[in-house]
Amino acid sequence: MVVKAELEKLNIPYTYVKIGEANTIGEISQEQSEQLDIGLKKSGLLLMDDKRSILVEKIKSAIIELVHYTDDQIKVNLSDYLSEQLNHDYTYMANLFSEVKGTTIEKFYLTHKIERVKELIVYDELNLSEIAYKMHYSSVAHLSNQFKKYTGLTPSHFKKLKHKRRDTLEDV
CATH class of the missing domain: 1.10.10.60 (Homeodomain-like)
Structure with missing residues (x-):
């Protein structure tokens, strides 16, 4: 839920989100990646690429x-x-x-x-x-x-x- 909310907040389209994995559609910008990382860290999650x-x-x-x-x-x-x-x-x-x-x-x-x-x-x-x-x-x-x-x-x-x-x- 946290990952979905962060992706939607940043307008990053995705095909699915499951435990430990999210599949985005297309490339995400460096800025989006940084914002996503910050948002996930607030919830105790890490962005791994x-x-x-x-x-x-x-x-x-x-x-x-x-x-x-x-x-x-x-x-x-x-x-x-x-x-x-x-x-x-x-x-x-x-x-x-x-x-x-x-x-x-x-x-x-x-x-x-x-x-x-x-x-x-x-x-x-x-x-x-x-x-x-x-x-x-x-x-x-x-x-x-x-x-x-x-x-x-x-x-x-x-x-x-x-x-x-x-x-x-x-x-x-």
Whole structure:
């Protein structure tokens, strides 16, 4: 809504606006770009026009959508999924992501999976077997091993803790 309002205020025609992306019709002037940037910053948003940064943000968004907001299991491996979703060679995306973020796509993905598992543990609506199934782990043991590797705690020990439960998505 904020992006649409700013585009309309500056009379910049667009075809669509969705989370993390807006497609404008034609070129926008330097002055319009600067005004848009100022307007977006007032709302805590950033204008990104660097193609590399945009692709990294699209990779992050695709992973976050997959892990946190979709219950579907992808039918292919993560590299094929991202290549298909973003229309780029995975090797290029992996190298770019590592260069920009200082971590691998796989590590980013697994970190988000563990954060989602933490969330499900805290909600206390599913047992560990159900969480493992929902998060597409091959077994509870696999989930527990990966959880311990990333958090230093077993899932049951984590559940007993009353503090330091989860990180925000922005901190992951």
